[in-house]
Amino acid sequence: MIIVIDGMNQHKFKDILDEMYQLRARVFGDRLGWDVTIQDGREIDRFDTLNPAHVVSLNDEGNVVGCMRLLQTTGPHMLADVFNAILDGEPPVRSAQIWEATRFCVDTKKLGRGRGENSVSYVTSEVMIGSFEYAKSAGVLDSIAVIDPVMNRVLQRSGNAPYDYLGTAKPMGKVVAMAALMDCSDERISGIRDYAGIAHDVFLTDEQALQLFAKSNVKPQPKPANFDHKPLSQMEKYFVEQMSAATTQEEVNAVLRLIEELSDKFTPEQKIALMRSPRALAHGA
Amino acid sequence: MKLIDLAAIDHEEKSAADIIDAVCSELGFDYASYATFNPVKGDVQGYANYPDEWKIHYGTQGFHKFDPTLYQSVLSIAPVDWGRFNHDDKFHTVFRDAHDFGITTRGLSVPVRGPYGECGLLNVTRDCSDDEWDKLKRHVMGDLQLAAVHAHDTVMQSGLLGKALYLPALSTREKEILQWAAVGKSQQDIGDILSISHRTVEVHMRSGREKLGALTTPQAIGRAVSLGLIAPG
Numbered sequence: 272m273i274i275v276i277d278g279m280n281q282h283k284f285k286d287i288l289d290e291m292y293q294l295r296a297r298v299f300g301d302r303l304g305w306d307v308t309i310q311d312g313r314e315i316d317r318f319d320t321l322n323p324a325h326v327v328s329l330n331d332e333g334n335v336v337g338c339m340r341l342l343q344t345t346g347p348h349m350l351a352d353v354f355n356a357i358l359d360g361e362p363p364v365r366s367a368q369i370w371e372a373t374r375f376c377v378d379t380k381k382l383g384r385g386r387g388e389n390s391v392s393y394v395t396s397e398v399m400i401g402s403f404e405y406a407k408s409a410g411v412l413d414s415i416a417v418i419d420p421v422m423n424r425v426l427q428r429s430g431n432a433p434y435d436y437l438g439t440a441k442p443m444g445k446v447v448a449m450a451a452l453m454d455c456s457d458e459r460i461s462g463i464r465d466y467a468g469i470a471h472d473v474f475l476t477d478e479q480a481l482q483l484f485a486k487s488n489v490k491p492q493p494k495p496a497n498f499d500h501k502p503l504s505q506m507e508k509y510f511v512e513q514m515s516a517a518t519t520q521e522e523v524n525a526v527l528r529l530i531e532e533l534s535d536k537f538t539p540e541q542k543i544a545l546m547r548s549p550r551a552l553a554h555g556a
Numbered sequence: 557m558k559l560i561d562l563a564a565i566d567h568e569e570k571s572a573a574d575i576i577d578a579v580c581s582e583l584g585f586d587y588a589s590y591a592t593f594n595p596v597k598g599d600v601q602g603y604a605n606y607p608d609e610w611k612i613h614y615g616t617q618g619f620h621k622f623d624p625t626l627y628q629s630v631l632s633i634a635p636v637d638w639g640r641f642n643h644d645d646k647f648h649t650v651f652r653d654a655h656d657f658g659i660t661t662r663g664l665s666v667p668v669r670g671p672y673g674e675c676g677l678l679n680v681t682r683d684c685s686d687d688e689w690d691k692l693k694r695h696v697m698g699d700l701q702l703a704a705v706h707a708h709d710t711v712m713q714s715g716l717l718g719k720a721l722y723l724p725a726l727s728t729r730e731k732e733i734l735q736w737a738a739v740g741k742s743q744q745d746i747g748d749i750l751s752i753s754h755r756t757v758e759v760h761m762r763s764g765r766e767k768l769g770a771l772t773t774p775q776a777i778g779r780a781v782s783l784g785l786i787a788p789g
Contacts, residue, residue, distance in 0.1 A: 278632060279631045279640065342633065345705055351671070365766055365767055366762045367668065369762070406634075410699075412698065
Protein backbone atom coordinates (compact mmCIF):
# COMPACT_ATOMS: atom_id res chain seq x y z
CA MET A 272 0.00 0.00 0.00
CA ILE A 273 1.06 3.56 -0.73
CA ILE A 274 1.56 6.59 1.49
CA VAL A 275 2.48 9.95 -0.01
CA ILE A 276 4.80 11.85 2.33
CA ASP A 277 5.46 15.52 1.61
CA GLY A 278 6.45 18.65 3.52
CA MET A 279 2.99 18.94 5.06
CA ASN A 280 2.85 15.56 6.78
CA GLN A 281 6.52 14.53 7.07
CA HIS A 282 6.60 15.32 10.81
CA LYS A 283 4.34 12.29 11.33
CA PHE A 284 6.48 9.93 9.25
CA LYS A 285 10.09 10.50 10.34
CA ASP A 286 10.64 6.76 10.95
CA ILE A 287 9.17 5.71 7.59
CA LEU A 288 11.35 8.28 5.82
CA ASP A 289 14.36 7.03 7.75
CA GLU A 290 13.72 3.46 6.56
CA MET A 291 13.21 4.79 3.03
CA TYR A 292 16.58 6.62 3.08
CA GLN A 293 18.21 3.34 4.18
CA LEU A 294 16.57 1.47 1.31
CA ARG A 295 17.85 4.13 -1.09
CA ALA A 296 21.38 3.78 0.33
CA ARG A 297 21.27 -0.02 -0.27
CA VAL A 298 19.94 0.33 -3.81
CA PHE A 299 21.70 3.41 -5.21
CA GLY A 300 24.90 3.21 -3.19
CA ASP A 301 25.55 -0.52 -2.69
CA ARG A 302 23.78 -2.22 -5.58
CA LEU A 303 23.86 0.33 -8.42
CA GLY A 304 27.04 2.13 -7.37
CA TRP A 305 25.71 5.61 -8.21
CA ASP A 306 27.69 8.61 -7.05
CA VAL A 307 25.44 9.36 -4.07
CA THR A 308 26.27 10.63 -0.58
CA ILE A 309 25.61 8.06 2.13
CA GLN A 310 25.81 9.00 5.78
CA ASP A 311 25.04 6.59 8.62
CA GLY A 312 23.63 4.13 6.08
CA ARG A 313 21.17 6.67 4.68
CA GLU A 314 21.14 8.24 1.22
CA ILE A 315 19.87 11.82 1.46
CA ASP A 316 20.59 14.62 -1.01
CA ARG A 317 19.76 18.31 -1.21
CA PHE A 318 16.56 17.70 -3.17
CA ASP A 319 15.17 15.88 -0.13
CA THR A 320 15.40 19.19 1.73
CA LEU A 321 13.20 20.94 -0.88
CA ASN A 322 10.01 19.28 0.39
CA PRO A 323 9.51 16.82 -2.48
CA ALA A 324 6.66 14.29 -2.41
CA HIS A 325 7.82 10.76 -1.56
CA VAL A 326 5.59 7.96 -2.83
CA VAL A 327 6.35 5.11 -0.42
CA SER A 328 5.18 1.48 -0.61
CA LEU A 329 4.68 -0.44 2.65
CA ASN A 330 4.19 -4.23 2.57
CA ASP A 331 1.73 -6.12 4.77
CA GLU A 332 4.32 -6.32 7.55
CA GLY A 333 4.70 -2.55 7.47
CA ASN A 334 8.20 -2.49 5.94
CA VAL A 335 9.23 0.09 3.35
CA VAL A 336 9.66 -1.96 0.14
CA GLY A 337 9.61 0.70 -2.59
CA CYS A 338 9.72 4.44 -3.15
CA MET A 339 9.90 7.26 -5.65
CA ARG A 340 10.50 10.98 -5.27
CA LEU A 341 8.47 13.62 -7.14
CA LEU A 342 9.51 17.21 -7.83
CA GLN A 343 8.03 20.01 -9.94
CA THR A 344 9.97 20.77 -13.14
CA THR A 345 9.21 24.49 -12.65
CA GLY A 346 11.61 24.53 -9.68
CA PRO A 347 15.01 22.99 -8.90
CA HIS A 348 15.07 19.33 -9.93
CA MET A 349 17.65 16.66 -10.74
CA LEU A 350 17.53 16.72 -14.54
CA ALA A 351 18.19 20.46 -14.46
CA ASP A 352 20.91 20.46 -11.83
CA VAL A 353 22.50 16.99 -11.50
CA PHE A 354 21.62 14.66 -14.37
CA ASN A 355 21.95 17.37 -17.04
CA ALA A 356 24.59 15.26 -18.82
CA ILE A 357 21.67 13.08 -19.98
CA LEU A 358 20.25 16.09 -21.85
CA ASP A 359 23.44 16.60 -23.95
CA GLY A 360 23.78 20.25 -22.95
CA GLU A 361 20.14 21.11 -23.70
CA PRO A 362 18.10 23.03 -21.12
CA PRO A 363 15.53 20.82 -19.33
CA VAL A 364 11.78 20.89 -19.91
CA ARG A 365 9.86 23.20 -17.59
CA SER A 366 6.12 22.96 -17.05
CA ALA A 367 3.67 23.03 -14.17
CA GLN A 368 2.06 19.98 -15.78
CA ILE A 369 5.25 17.88 -15.95
CA TRP A 370 6.68 16.38 -12.77
CA GLU A 371 10.06 14.73 -12.39
CA ALA A 372 10.34 11.27 -10.82
CA THR A 373 13.71 10.24 -9.36
CA ARG A 374 15.17 7.75 -6.84
CA PHE A 375 12.72 5.09 -8.01
CA CYS A 376 13.64 1.83 -6.30
CA VAL A 377 12.25 -1.36 -4.78
CA ASP A 378 13.72 -3.67 -2.14
CA THR A 379 14.96 -6.68 -4.13
CA LYS A 380 16.08 -8.36 -0.88
CA LYS A 381 12.63 -8.35 0.72
CA LEU A 382 10.75 -8.98 -2.53
CA GLY A 383 10.73 -12.08 -4.70
CA ARG A 384 10.38 -12.83 -8.37
CA GLY A 385 7.09 -13.66 -10.06
CA ARG A 386 4.01 -11.44 -9.95
CA GLY A 387 2.48 -12.08 -6.52
CA GLU A 388 1.90 -9.45 -3.89
CA ASN A 389 5.42 -9.58 -2.48
CA SER A 390 7.21 -9.42 -5.80
CA VAL A 391 9.42 -6.76 -7.37
CA SER A 392 6.93 -6.52 -10.22
CA TYR A 393 3.90 -5.93 -7.94
CA VAL A 394 5.57 -3.23 -5.84
CA THR A 395 6.96 -1.52 -8.95
CA SER A 396 3.42 -1.35 -10.34
CA GLU A 397 2.03 -0.17 -7.02
CA VAL A 398 4.54 2.70 -6.74
CA MET A 399 3.85 3.70 -10.36
CA ILE A 400 0.05 3.62 -9.83
CA GLY A 401 0.47 5.71 -6.67
CA SER A 402 2.64 8.33 -8.39
CA PHE A 403 0.55 8.58 -11.55
CA GLU A 404 -2.74 8.85 -9.66
CA TYR A 405 -1.29 11.43 -7.28
CA ALA A 406 0.14 13.43 -10.21
CA LYS A 407 -3.05 13.17 -12.25
CA SER A 408 -5.21 14.51 -9.42
CA ALA A 409 -2.78 17.45 -9.20
CA GLY A 410 -3.50 18.32 -12.84
CA VAL A 411 -0.18 16.91 -14.04
CA LEU A 412 -0.17 15.36 -17.53
CA ASP A 413 3.29 13.81 -17.96
CA SER A 414 6.22 12.69 -15.86
CA ILE A 415 9.89 12.52 -16.69
CA ALA A 416 11.63 9.74 -14.79
CA VAL A 417 15.37 9.18 -14.32
CA ILE A 418 15.79 5.40 -14.40
CA ASP A 419 18.34 2.72 -15.29
CA PRO A 420 17.99 0.17 -18.14
CA VAL A 421 16.93 -2.59 -15.72
CA MET A 422 14.04 -0.48 -14.44
CA ASN A 423 13.31 0.49 -18.03
CA ARG A 424 12.87 -3.18 -18.99
CA VAL A 425 10.72 -3.79 -15.91
CA LEU A 426 8.47 -0.90 -17.01
CA GLN A 427 8.30 -2.16 -20.60
CA ARG A 428 7.28 -5.61 -19.39
CA SER A 429 4.63 -4.37 -16.97
CA GLY A 430 2.22 -2.53 -19.25
CA ASN A 431 3.99 0.74 -18.50
CA ALA A 432 6.50 1.33 -21.30
CA PRO A 433 7.83 4.92 -21.51
CA TYR A 434 6.54 6.55 -24.70
CA ASP A 435 9.83 8.36 -25.33
CA TYR A 436 13.17 9.41 -23.83
CA LEU A 437 14.86 12.79 -23.53
CA GLY A 438 18.55 13.21 -24.39
CA THR A 439 20.67 10.07 -24.41
CA ALA A 440 21.47 7.39 -21.83
CA LYS A 441 24.66 8.18 -19.86
CA PRO A 442 26.90 6.04 -17.64
CA MET A 443 26.23 6.70 -13.95
CA GLY A 444 28.28 4.54 -11.57
CA LYS A 445 27.97 0.83 -12.37
CA VAL A 446 24.95 1.39 -14.62
CA VAL A 447 23.43 3.77 -17.12
CA ALA A 448 20.86 6.49 -16.38
CA MET A 449 18.18 7.61 -18.80
CA ALA A 450 15.29 10.10 -18.78
CA ALA A 451 12.01 8.40 -19.67
CA LEU A 452 8.73 10.14 -20.50
CA MET A 453 5.45 8.68 -19.28
CA ASP A 454 1.96 10.17 -19.52
CA CYS A 455 -0.12 10.35 -16.34
CA SER A 456 -3.24 9.19 -18.18
CA ASP A 457 -6.17 6.92 -17.32
CA GLU A 458 -5.06 4.56 -20.12
CA ARG A 459 -1.60 4.09 -18.62
CA ILE A 460 -2.90 3.73 -15.08
CA SER A 461 -5.46 1.11 -16.08
CA GLY A 462 -2.78 -0.68 -18.13
CA ILE A 463 -0.56 -1.03 -15.07
CA ARG A 464 -3.53 -2.00 -12.88
CA ASP A 465 -4.58 -4.73 -15.34
CA TYR A 466 -1.06 -6.12 -15.56
CA ALA A 467 -0.50 -6.19 -11.80
CA GLY A 468 -4.06 -7.23 -10.94
CA ILE A 469 -4.47 -4.26 -8.62
CA ALA A 470 -8.09 -3.08 -8.61
CA HIS A 471 -8.25 -1.51 -5.14
CA ASP A 472 -7.44 2.03 -4.02
CA VAL A 473 -3.69 1.88 -3.30
CA PHE A 474 -3.55 4.89 -0.97
CA LEU A 475 -3.36 4.68 2.81
CA THR A 476 -4.58 7.52 5.01
CA ASP A 477 -1.96 9.00 7.34
CA GLU A 478 -3.44 7.06 10.27
CA GLN A 479 -3.54 3.74 8.37
CA ALA A 480 0.08 4.19 7.29
CA LEU A 481 1.20 4.83 10.86
CA GLN A 482 -0.67 1.74 12.11
CA LEU A 483 0.78 -0.47 9.38
CA PHE A 484 4.30 0.81 9.94
CA ALA A 485 3.97 0.25 13.70
CA LYS A 486 3.53 -3.48 12.96
CA SER A 487 7.09 -3.70 11.61
CA ASN A 488 8.44 -1.80 14.55
CA VAL A 489 7.69 -4.27 17.34
CA LYS A 490 11.31 -4.94 18.27
CA PRO A 491 12.34 -8.04 20.21
CA GLN A 492 13.09 -7.14 23.84
CA PRO A 493 16.84 -6.73 24.31
CA LYS A 494 18.20 -9.49 26.50
CA PRO A 495 19.81 -8.58 29.85
CA ALA A 496 23.50 -7.99 30.05
CA ASN A 497 24.89 -11.24 28.76
CA PHE A 498 26.29 -10.28 25.39
CA ASP A 499 29.24 -12.55 26.16
CA HIS A 500 26.79 -15.47 26.57
CA LYS A 501 28.16 -16.41 29.98
CA PRO A 502 25.84 -16.97 32.94
CA LEU A 503 25.29 -13.74 34.90
CA SER A 504 27.15 -13.31 38.17
CA GLN A 505 25.19 -12.28 41.29
CA MET A 506 26.53 -8.76 40.98
CA GLU A 507 25.57 -8.47 37.30
CA LYS A 508 22.06 -9.69 38.12
CA TYR A 509 21.83 -7.08 40.86
CA PHE A 510 22.73 -4.25 38.46
CA VAL A 511 20.33 -5.45 35.80
CA GLU A 512 17.52 -5.48 38.39
CA GLN A 513 18.47 -2.05 39.68
CA MET A 514 18.52 -0.66 36.17
CA SER A 515 15.13 -2.20 35.31
CA ALA A 516 13.65 -0.74 38.45
CA ALA A 517 15.01 2.76 37.76
CA THR A 518 12.21 5.12 36.80
CA THR A 519 14.03 8.47 36.51
CA GLN A 520 17.22 9.58 34.79
CA GLU A 521 18.77 10.30 38.22
CA GLU A 522 18.24 6.72 39.33
CA VAL A 523 19.72 5.45 36.05
CA ASN A 524 22.74 7.70 36.55
CA ALA A 525 23.16 6.45 40.11
CA VAL A 526 23.31 2.84 38.91
CA LEU A 527 25.78 3.78 36.19
CA ARG A 528 28.01 5.53 38.77
CA LEU A 529 27.95 2.43 40.98
CA ILE A 530 28.94 0.22 38.02
CA GLU A 531 31.78 2.63 37.33
CA GLU A 532 33.00 2.50 40.93
CA LEU A 533 32.99 -1.29 40.98
CA SER A 534 34.66 -1.64 37.55
CA ASP A 535 37.56 -3.63 39.03
CA LYS A 536 35.13 -6.46 39.83
CA PHE A 537 34.30 -7.01 36.13
CA THR A 538 36.10 -7.92 32.91
CA PRO A 539 36.05 -5.01 30.43
CA GLU A 540 33.54 -6.96 28.26
CA GLN A 541 31.20 -7.48 31.21
CA LYS A 542 31.40 -3.81 32.06
CA ILE A 543 30.60 -2.63 28.54
CA ALA A 544 27.69 -5.06 28.34
CA LEU A 545 26.36 -3.84 31.68
CA MET A 546 26.71 -0.18 30.77
CA ARG A 547 25.04 -0.68 27.44
CA SER A 548 22.22 -3.14 27.67
CA PRO A 549 20.45 -2.26 30.92
CA ARG A 550 20.33 1.32 29.69
CA ALA A 551 18.38 0.15 26.66
CA LEU A 552 15.96 -1.52 29.08
CA ALA A 553 15.64 1.58 31.18
CA HIS A 554 15.13 3.70 28.07
CA GLY A 555 12.33 1.42 26.91
CA ALA A 556 10.56 1.57 30.28
CA MET B 557 7.26 41.53 7.86
CA LYS B 558 4.92 43.51 5.65
CA LEU B 559 1.97 42.61 3.49
CA ILE B 560 2.24 44.33 0.11
CA ASP B 561 -0.64 44.73 -2.32
CA LEU B 562 1.23 44.78 -5.63
CA ALA B 563 -1.78 46.14 -7.53
CA ALA B 564 -1.77 49.24 -5.36
CA ILE B 565 1.86 50.20 -5.93
CA ASP B 566 2.84 48.99 -9.36
CA HIS B 567 0.61 50.08 -12.19
CA GLU B 568 2.76 48.66 -14.96
CA GLU B 569 2.40 45.15 -13.63
CA LYS B 570 -1.33 44.70 -13.87
CA SER B 571 -1.11 41.41 -15.67
CA ALA B 572 -0.80 39.19 -12.59
CA ALA B 573 -3.98 40.85 -11.30
CA ASP B 574 -5.55 40.13 -14.67
CA ILE B 575 -4.62 36.46 -14.34
CA ILE B 576 -6.26 36.37 -10.89
CA ASP B 577 -9.47 37.89 -12.27
CA ALA B 578 -9.44 35.53 -15.25
CA VAL B 579 -9.08 32.52 -12.95
CA CYS B 580 -12.30 33.56 -11.19
CA SER B 581 -14.35 34.38 -14.26
CA GLU B 582 -13.17 31.53 -16.48
CA LEU B 583 -12.70 28.67 -14.04
CA GLY B 584 -15.63 29.50 -11.75
CA PHE B 585 -14.16 30.67 -8.44
CA ASP B 586 -15.50 33.37 -6.12
CA TYR B 587 -12.12 34.82 -5.20
CA ALA B 588 -8.47 34.22 -6.05
CA SER B 589 -5.14 35.51 -4.85
CA TYR B 590 -1.48 35.12 -5.71
CA ALA B 591 1.23 35.50 -3.07
CA THR B 592 4.97 35.11 -2.95
CA PHE B 593 7.58 35.50 -0.26
CA ASN B 594 10.28 38.10 -0.77
CA PRO B 595 13.43 36.00 -0.26
CA VAL B 596 15.38 38.95 1.18
CA LYS B 597 12.95 40.62 3.56
CA GLY B 598 10.47 37.82 4.04
CA ASP B 599 7.59 40.13 3.11
CA VAL B 600 4.48 38.55 1.66
CA GLN B 601 3.55 40.25 -1.59
CA GLY B 602 0.81 39.55 -4.02
CA TYR B 603 -2.54 40.23 -5.63
CA ALA B 604 -6.01 39.35 -4.42
CA ASN B 605 -9.52 40.13 -5.60
CA TYR B 606 -11.10 39.53 -2.19
CA PRO B 607 -13.45 42.28 -0.91
CA ASP B 608 -11.41 45.32 0.19
CA GLU B 609 -12.74 45.08 3.76
CA TRP B 610 -11.30 41.56 4.07
CA LYS B 611 -7.95 42.61 2.58
CA ILE B 612 -7.71 45.43 5.10
CA HIS B 613 -8.78 43.22 8.00
CA TYR B 614 -6.31 40.50 6.89
CA GLY B 615 -3.43 43.00 6.80
CA THR B 616 -4.24 44.79 10.05
CA GLN B 617 -4.63 41.49 11.90
CA GLY B 618 -1.30 40.30 10.50
CA PHE B 619 -2.80 37.03 9.22
CA HIS B 620 -0.08 36.88 6.55
CA LYS B 621 2.34 35.94 9.32
CA PHE B 622 0.73 32.57 10.00
CA ASP B 623 -2.04 31.93 7.43
CA PRO B 624 -1.94 28.15 6.75
CA THR B 625 -2.90 28.69 3.10
CA LEU B 626 0.56 30.28 2.78
CA TYR B 627 2.81 28.45 5.21
CA GLN B 628 1.36 24.93 4.93
CA SER B 629 0.80 24.93 1.17
CA VAL B 630 4.37 25.82 0.21
CA LEU B 631 5.42 22.49 1.74
CA SER B 632 3.48 20.53 -0.88
CA ILE B 633 4.27 19.97 -4.56
CA ALA B 634 0.62 19.24 -5.40
CA PRO B 635 -2.31 21.65 -5.07
CA VAL B 636 -3.56 21.55 -1.49
CA ASP B 637 -7.27 21.32 -0.71
CA TRP B 638 -7.89 23.50 2.35
CA GLY B 639 -9.60 20.48 3.88
CA ARG B 640 -6.12 19.04 4.38
CA PHE B 641 -4.98 21.71 6.84
CA ASN B 642 -4.75 20.87 10.51
CA HIS B 643 -7.59 22.60 12.29
CA ASP B 644 -5.28 24.30 14.78
CA ASP B 645 -5.40 27.76 16.38
CA LYS B 646 -3.84 29.45 13.34
CA PHE B 647 -6.39 27.89 11.03
CA HIS B 648 -9.33 28.89 13.24
CA THR B 649 -8.04 32.42 13.76
CA VAL B 650 -7.89 33.09 10.02
CA PHE B 651 -10.97 31.20 8.91
CA ARG B 652 -13.30 32.31 11.74
CA ASP B 653 -12.78 35.89 10.66
CA ALA B 654 -12.84 34.96 6.96
CA HIS B 655 -16.29 33.47 7.51
CA ASP B 656 -17.57 36.88 8.71
CA PHE B 657 -16.46 38.33 5.38
CA GLY B 658 -18.22 35.61 3.38
CA ILE B 659 -15.15 33.48 2.66
CA THR B 660 -15.56 29.79 3.42
CA THR B 661 -13.01 27.03 4.13
CA ARG B 662 -13.62 25.57 0.68
CA GLY B 663 -10.53 26.40 -1.30
CA LEU B 664 -7.35 25.25 -2.96
CA SER B 665 -3.76 26.48 -2.82
CA VAL B 666 -1.58 25.78 -5.85
CA PRO B 667 2.14 25.95 -4.97
CA VAL B 668 4.66 27.02 -7.63
CA ARG B 669 8.40 26.60 -7.28
CA GLY B 670 10.64 28.70 -9.46
CA PRO B 671 14.07 27.82 -10.86
CA TYR B 672 15.85 29.64 -8.04
CA GLY B 673 13.95 27.81 -5.35
CA GLU B 674 11.54 30.70 -4.78
CA CYS B 675 7.92 29.85 -4.04
CA GLY B 676 4.61 31.33 -5.09
CA LEU B 677 1.02 30.39 -4.30
CA LEU B 678 -2.24 30.72 -6.16
CA ASN B 679 -5.22 30.50 -3.81
CA VAL B 680 -8.79 30.04 -5.03
CA THR B 681 -12.03 29.71 -3.12
CA ARG B 682 -15.67 29.03 -3.93
CA ASP B 683 -18.72 28.63 -1.76
CA CYS B 684 -20.50 25.50 -3.03
CA SER B 685 -21.64 21.95 -2.20
CA ASP B 686 -19.27 18.99 -1.77
CA ASP B 687 -20.31 17.42 -5.08
CA GLU B 688 -19.94 20.64 -6.99
CA TRP B 689 -16.52 21.24 -5.44
CA ASP B 690 -15.17 17.77 -6.30
CA LYS B 691 -16.40 18.09 -9.87
CA LEU B 692 -14.94 21.59 -10.23
CA LYS B 693 -11.57 20.51 -8.84
CA ARG B 694 -11.20 17.60 -11.26
CA HIS B 695 -12.21 19.80 -14.16
CA VAL B 696 -9.92 22.78 -13.59
CA MET B 697 -6.83 21.37 -11.86
CA GLY B 698 -4.64 21.51 -14.99
CA ASP B 699 -5.75 25.06 -15.83
CA LEU B 700 -5.08 26.15 -12.25
CA GLN B 701 -1.53 24.78 -12.46
CA LEU B 702 -0.97 26.81 -15.64
CA ALA B 703 -2.52 29.95 -14.16
CA ALA B 704 -0.38 29.61 -11.03
CA VAL B 705 2.88 29.36 -12.97
CA HIS B 706 1.87 32.29 -15.20
CA ALA B 707 1.01 34.49 -12.25
CA HIS B 708 4.29 33.52 -10.60
CA ASP B 709 6.45 34.15 -13.68
CA THR B 710 4.69 37.45 -14.37
CA VAL B 711 5.50 38.73 -10.90
CA MET B 712 9.06 37.38 -10.97
CA GLN B 713 9.77 38.93 -14.37
CA SER B 714 8.83 42.39 -13.14
CA GLY B 715 12.06 44.11 -12.17
CA LEU B 716 15.19 44.10 -14.30
CA LEU B 717 17.11 41.41 -12.47
CA GLY B 718 14.20 39.05 -12.73
CA LYS B 719 13.85 39.74 -16.44
CA ALA B 720 17.50 38.90 -17.02
CA LEU B 721 17.38 35.73 -14.96
CA TYR B 722 14.15 34.58 -16.55
CA LEU B 723 15.21 34.88 -20.21
CA PRO B 724 13.69 31.69 -21.60
CA ALA B 725 16.22 28.92 -22.30
CA LEU B 726 14.59 26.88 -25.05
CA SER B 727 16.09 23.51 -25.94
CA THR B 728 16.92 22.61 -29.54
CA ARG B 729 13.84 20.38 -29.68
CA GLU B 730 11.58 23.10 -28.31
CA LYS B 731 12.87 25.59 -30.88
CA GLU B 732 12.67 23.03 -33.70
CA ILE B 733 9.06 22.17 -32.83
CA LEU B 734 8.03 25.83 -32.50
CA GLN B 735 9.70 26.50 -35.85
CA TRP B 736 7.67 23.77 -37.53
CA ALA B 737 4.52 25.04 -35.82
CA ALA B 738 5.38 28.53 -37.12
CA VAL B 739 5.24 27.22 -40.69
CA GLY B 740 1.83 25.72 -40.03
CA LYS B 741 2.52 22.07 -39.23
CA SER B 742 0.18 20.20 -36.90
CA GLN B 743 1.48 18.27 -33.88
CA GLN B 744 0.97 15.00 -35.75
CA ASP B 745 2.89 16.36 -38.77
CA ILE B 746 5.74 17.54 -36.57
CA GLY B 747 5.92 14.15 -34.88
CA ASP B 748 6.17 12.48 -38.31
CA ILE B 749 8.79 14.95 -39.55
CA LEU B 750 10.99 14.50 -36.47
CA SER B 751 10.22 10.78 -36.05
CA ILE B 752 8.97 11.22 -32.49
CA SER B 753 5.55 10.58 -30.99
CA HIS B 754 2.95 13.35 -30.99
CA ARG B 755 2.93 13.06 -27.19
CA THR B 756 6.63 14.00 -27.13
CA VAL B 757 5.88 16.91 -29.45
CA GLU B 758 3.17 18.01 -26.99
CA VAL B 759 5.55 17.78 -24.00
CA HIS B 760 8.16 20.01 -25.69
CA MET B 761 5.46 22.37 -26.94
CA ARG B 762 3.98 22.72 -23.45
CA SER B 763 7.41 23.27 -21.93
CA GLY B 764 8.25 25.85 -24.61
CA ARG B 765 4.95 27.70 -24.07
CA GLU B 766 5.52 27.91 -20.33
CA LYS B 767 9.13 29.06 -20.67
CA LEU B 768 7.89 31.84 -22.96
CA GLY B 769 5.04 32.69 -20.61
CA ALA B 770 2.53 32.02 -23.37
CA LEU B 771 -0.94 30.57 -22.95
CA THR B 772 -1.30 29.40 -26.56
CA THR B 773 1.02 28.06 -29.24
CA PRO B 774 0.44 31.06 -31.58
CA GLN B 775 1.38 33.38 -28.70
CA ALA B 776 4.51 31.29 -28.02
CA ILE B 777 5.50 31.48 -31.69
CA GLY B 778 5.03 35.25 -31.64
CA ARG B 779 7.23 35.64 -28.59
CA ALA B 780 9.88 33.22 -29.87
CA VAL B 781 10.06 35.14 -33.16
CA SER B 782 10.30 38.50 -31.40
CA LEU B 783 13.09 37.19 -29.16
CA GLY B 784 14.92 35.91 -32.23
CA LEU B 785 14.76 32.30 -31.01
CA ILE B 786 13.09 31.09 -34.21
CA ALA B 787 12.68 32.52 -37.70
CA PRO B 788 9.32 33.95 -38.87
CA GLY B 789 7.41 31.13 -40.62
